[in-house]
Structures are given as C-alpha cells and as structure tokens.
Amino acid sequence: MGQKLFMNCNRAIVEAAIQAGCRFFTGYPFTPATECLEQASHRLPAAGGVYLQAESEVSGINMLMGAATAGFRCMTATSGAGFALMQEGVSHMAGIAEVPCVIVNVMRGGPGFGNLAPTQSDYRLATRGGGPGDYRCLAFGPATVQEAVELTKLAFALADRYRTPAIILSDQMLAETTEAFDLGDPLPEEPVEKWWATTGCKGREPIYMGRPGKIYGPEAEYLSGNLTLNLIGLARADRDPDTFEAHMLRLAEKYRRIEAEEVRAETLYLDDAELAVVAFGTSARLIRPAIEHARSEGGRVGLFGPITLWPFPSRLIADASKRVREVLVVEMSMGQLVDDVRLAVNGRVPVHLFSTLGGVVPRPETVGREIRQILGLVTTDSRA
Amino acid sequence: MAKTARAHGTIVIAPERCKGCDLCVHFCPPQVLRLSHRRNSLNHRVVELFDEEHCTGCEICAKVCPDMAIVEVYREVIR
Amino acid sequence: MDQVFKQTTSAALKSRYDYCAGCGHGIAVRLVAEVIDELGLRGQTVGVLGVGCYSTNPVTFNFDCQFALHGRAPAMATAVKRLLPDRLVFTMQGDGDLAAIGTTEIVHAATRGERFTVLMLNNSNFGETGGHMAPTTVIGQRTPSTPNGRDPEIHGYPTRITEMLALLDGAKYVARVALDKPANIMRAKGAIKKAFEIQLSGQGFSMVEVLTACPSGWRLMPVESLKWMSEVQMKTYPIGELKVAAS
Numbered sequence: 077m078g079q080k081l082f083m084n085c086n087r088a089i090v091e092a093a094i095q096a097g098c099r100f101f102t103g104y105p106f107t108p109a110t111e112c113l114e115q116a117s118h119r120l121p122a123a124g125g126v127y128l129q130a131e132s133e134v135s136g137i138n139m140l141m142g143a144a145t146a147g148f149r150c151m152t153a154t155s156g157a158g159f160a161l162m163q164e165g166v167s168h169m170a171g172i173a174e175v176p177c178v179i180v181n182v183m184r185g186g187p188g189f190g191n192l193a194p195t196q197s198d199y200r201l202a203t204r205g206g207g208p209g210d211y212r213c214l215a216f217g218p219a220t221v222q223e224a225v226e227l228t229k230l231a232f233a234l235a236d237r238y239r240t241p242a243i244i245l246s247d248q249m250l251a252e253t254t255e256a257f258d259l260g261d262p263l264p265e266e267p268v269e270k271w272w273a274t275t276g277c278k279g280r281e282p283i284y285m286g287r288p289g290k291i292y293g294p295e296a297e298y299l300s301g302n303l304t305l306n307l308i309g310l311a312r313a314d315r316d317p318d319t320f321e322a323h324m325l326r327l328a329e330k331y332r333r334i335e336a337e338e339v340r341a342e343t344l345y346l347d348d349a350e351l352a353v354v355a356f357g358t359s360a361r362l363i364r365p366a367i368e369h370a371r372s373e374g375g376r377v378g379l380f381g382p383i384t385l386w387p388f389p390s391r392l393i394a395d396a397s398k399r400v401r402e403v404l405v406v407e408m409s410m411g412q413l414v415d416d417v418r419l420a421v422n423g424r425v426p427v428h429l430f431s432t433l434g435g436v437v438p439r440p441e442t443v444g445r446e447i448r449q450i451l452g453l454v455t456t457d458s459r460a
Numbered sequence: 461m462a463k464t465a466r467a468h469g470t471i472v473i474a475p476e477r478c479k480g481c482d483l484c485v486h487f488c489p490p491q492v493l494r495l496s497h498r499r500n501s502l503n504h505r506v507v508e509l510f511d512e513e514h515c516t517g518c519e520i521c522a523k524v525c526p527d528m529a530i531v532e533v534y535r536e537v538i539r
Numbered sequence: 540m541d542q543v544f545k546q547t548t549s550a551a552l553k554s555r556y557d558y559c560a561g562c563g564h565g566i567a568v569r570l571v572a573e574v575i576d577e578l579g580l581r582g583q584t585v586g587v588l589g590v591g592c593y594s595t596n597p598v599t600f601n602f603d604c605q606f607a608l609h610g611r612a613p614a615m616a617t618a619v620k621r622l623l624p625d626r627l628v629f630t631m632q633g634d635g636d637l638a639a640i641g642t643t644e645i646v647h648a649a650t651r652g653e654r655f656t657v658l659m660l661n662n663s664n665f666g667e668t669g670g671h672m673a674p675t676t677v678i679g680q681r682t683p684s685t686p687n688g689r690d691p692e693i694h695g696y697p698t699r700i701t702e703m704l705a706l707l708d709g710a711k712y713v714a715r716v717a718l719d720k721p722a723n724i725m726r727a728k729g730a731i732k733k734a735f736e737i738q739l740s741g742q743g744f745s746m747v748e749v750l751t752a753c754p755s756g757w758r759l760m761p762v763e764s765l766k767w768m769s770e771v772q773m774k775t776y777p778i779g780e781l782k783v784a785a786s
Contacts, residue, residue, distance in 0.1 A: 482761055528565070
C-alpha cells in the first residue's frame, strides 16, 4: 500500500520507528538530531506511546534500558558527544542485559564539542563500541531518506531478534535533507516473544534482568552460590552453564551468527571494475556523480557501499579485492572505515584513503580527480 | 492477689541463615537468646532460645534479624 | 499457640543472604517484602536495584527486578512506570549510588514527580568497595579514603540529599527512618508502606531514606554499629517525615 511522505531524514526516521512499533522515545536536545525529538514529541503520544525528554544523554540511555527491559520497543536520537555519554549504557544493554533498542547518531563534527557540520567520524564508536568490555552493536549507514526509513524498520526487527542495540549512523547533511519517500508497509516479522521482559511476575516465576547468568525462575537463586567464584573469575563454563565465562561465550556465538546472516551491502559497476571505491552514507551519495563521470570516460571504477557497518561486509570486500587492482575509501574522518577495509583486503591490493575533515564534505570534482589519478585516466573535461 | 495475663511464645530458627551477629540477643527484652557453640556450615555460631519458658513471643528478634534466620514466631496469652 | 510471624513470600527465601553479619540491608529488604505482601502486589511489582551490596546479591527479592548501572535506577524506573503505570515500581539504591553519581537522575525524577518510590539505604559510606567516603559520610568519620576522619575543609560537608529533594514540588512524600532499634524498625516499615500508598494513589514522587548499619564499612561489631547509628549518624540525619504533601 505504501504512503508517500515529504520530510527531512530526522523526522522520517521517527515516522518509520512508530510504524515499527516504537512506543518509547527519549532524547536530549542536540543539534543536528533535535528534530527527531520534536517529531517524536507530538507523534508518539498520538500513537499511544511515551515521549519523555531526558535530563542528559546518560539518563536517556538508562531510560531506554528500563523501557527495553520491560519489553517495549524504544529509541533515542543524539549526536556524537551525546552518543559518547551513552557508552556505558550501550555496553550494558548489549553485553550483559541483552536488551534491544535503536539509537540514531546524527554525526556532526567531532571530537569533543565539534561543530555542527557533517562527518562520519563516529564510525569507530558505533562499530567498535566506546563502552567497557567485549560487545558489538548492529550498525547501519543509510545514504538517503528512503534508505534511512527502511533501515530504521529493519533495525527494530533485528534488535528484537538478536536482543541487542542497533545504531543508525546518520549525519547532519542527511538529517537536513528533505525529500519524498515511501513509508511503505510494516516489515513482515516473525513475532519475537519477550519472555524475559520484567512486567511483574504474576502467573510465572520472577525474572531478574541486568546481570549475567540464569535470570529466570527459582533456580535464579543459584547465582548466589557461585557469586564469589564468578566475581573473581574462578567459575568455569565447563563446570557450570551460568557462569560469567559461559555468558561471554554465548555472547560471542551470537555475534558470529549475526556476522554470518545479517550482512548487507550495495554494489555498483563492480563486475568489471579495476578500482573499487568504498563509502557509506552521505559520502557514497555525494561521490556517485564522480563514479558515473569516470565511467562515461571509460574508467573501470565501481562502488561498494556497506549498508551494515556492523556486521561489516568483510567477505564481500575480500572477494572484490581479488578482482580489482586498487581500492579507494572515501570517508568524512581521518580514517576509520578504511581500517576495516584494509583488514578485509588483507594486503592483496593497495588501499587509498580520501578523507575530509572538520565538517567538510567530499565533492564529486575532487574525488573524481582522485579516481582518475588512480586509474591513470587523462581527462578531456574542462571541469576536472 | 489478682492473677495477671502474660504472654508466652517460642520461635523457630533457620540455623543455616544465622550469622551470629548478636542483634537478636541484644534486643530480646526477656534476654532468652544467646549464641550457642553450635556452628553452621559457614562456621557462624548459631543463636538459640535457651529459656523458652520466659520467651514472650514479642517478635522483636524476628524484626531485627538481618538474615530472616528467625523464620517463625509463636505466641499465646496465658490467663 | 498462634503463629504471629513467618517469612514473607516477596523476599527470596531459598538461599541465605550474602550480606555481612549485622548489615542493615537485610532488614530493609525484609520490610519492603513484607509491605509488598501485605498490599498483595508481588505479581505487579517491578524493583529497580542500583549498584551496591543490596544488588550484588542478585536474588534478594522474589519478584521481577531490573538491575541498573550506578546511579541510574531512577531513569530506568521512570521509563518502567510511565510505560506500565499500574505496576508498583520502586528503586533501591545506596547512598553512594543515589547521592554521588546518581544526583542528576534522582533530582530530575523527583522534580518531574515520577510516580515511583525511591528507597535510599544510607550507611554513610561506599560499602561494597570497602567503606570509602561517600557524600553522606559524617564529619569525623574515618574511612579508608579519610584516614584522619572527614574534615569539612578538605572533604566538604555531608550531603542531606533527602532534605534537598523534599523542596521539589514533584516530591509528595519524603521521609527518613532508621533501623537502629525495634521501635524505629517498625516505624520504618510504616513509612515504606505510606510511600507505596502515595505511589498507588498517583500523587507523585515518594522517597524513604533508610539509615542502615554497615558493620564492615564502619569497622564495628553489629551491636556497636547500631549504637554508632543512634548516637552519631542520626545527629547528621535526623529521622522523621520531611514532607507530606496535601493530596
């Protein structure tokens, strides 16, 4: 059926979230994410949900933790410094409590206070995690408003399925881009039973969420018995399935499953490419004209666009690196995506980096020059 | 001399929960509790009601116990 | 003989508590459990526990609980109560959890008038890490991080956070109780029940600060630690109802 709408990406994401069943939204005003809060503040109550402005991003992520643990789909939107404040909460939600939520990070100039212009320099924060310990989050990099809408719906579905936070990496330019999109229909999903949600123990055994190990039922008392051994690392998984080691082993296995099954990427002209350009989000969108222009001059260049930033499409890039002669990574940072690309390419071919900093975006003309230089093309176009 | 009513009670202790903290002994009004020499599996001395005749079933031991080691209290009024 | 007392269902009964001997947390937990059972609300209760000895022992309560990061329980409870308004929602937090790292969350929960109940277990130190100075440590109190006793010139003054929160319009019932002797223990239970009833009537934010003994943190035997509570701690933290808003 679909629904054609015209709004900017910030607002569109909230519309998609509501359609996906999000019923709790919290946030702290932060340019360039604040329009998400505005949209949520009037659309969520209308949809029967709760909108609540948090007093800080620290409080906000913990409100999400409470909502998620009680079984509700929930979301927040922020920018880099706010996302940085959320790291402890994200780590706990991903690695210990294993509860789902969706976090929109509308990236702006970092580090620190940064500026208000777009960057992609929170890639590492989203894919590696800035919180303590071993954990991963689903991370998506949309390039258009339509993509952002679809990935928001997907994020809620996968977050629930795998009981993990999902991060949507937008940026200031995309956030302010206003374009037509089709809200579409709700994603067909297999219903996920949140047996672990703390809604009150009427009619069942109590549930304890937010600590590792056996969380359900009268056997939950068992944790007390080996509590000390767990705390000092002497409780072993092979002797006892509810130890911290066993918990971490299960977590690692979950991440392997996600890496095997949930990778998504887009490719363009890669079949005959000598040069593969790797970019995500706004970078990928901005350099499309450069790719098209180079191809019109006979340059064999293709585009590889990761859609899931975690799980990273390592195997697909590795395969592509066996067929191309050069790789060029274009990103709005000092070089974060390029690290993952280099790992996947594994030294087979040279990997170049085209980097823009401080809120400056890559222009098709300048990236086009870089592409032609790598390919050894001579141009007859006076614009070059 | 008129005969007055008095309370009489008894308690049930869960020895494995007791940590020998002495609070019930200290607060017991008729002072009928003491730490025995019996030790539980955590090596705590376990409290015992050594003078049941004078226990009044006032529940104060159960209320001050931090470990719910006093699991039941009984009381009757003897007239 | 009639049975006048028995263990209550809402407290986890199967294993012993891992608290130190004489720790006041065990009494506080039992009182909360007794009140919940007297109100018949075990199946509709969600507890949100902060970080401290009261939550490292994970099976303290026999009903649904969430575990919060340090200081953040009021944020979690805010979401739970707003999404499940008919549940009985409370936080249990230590004085370090609430009055040190958690000051932002507690002030804003109170000022928004969130309709859950906060139970702050105040033992004037960070017990779980070894008894270190907390915002609520009293002047002169020796701890591993104040070896010469708390000195206002260096360490500032003790924080009476409960008095501060009572000033906020959103706070409808604020009380401080102590577990230093049987009469006060019974008053504490009454205050907890009253706070829960304020929540259930939908009036607003309710809070009970409970002075609890920390024999290990204070380096005192259990009976002596209650004497210290009566004679020293309660001078800085007098008990009573600090706010009872007209409904």
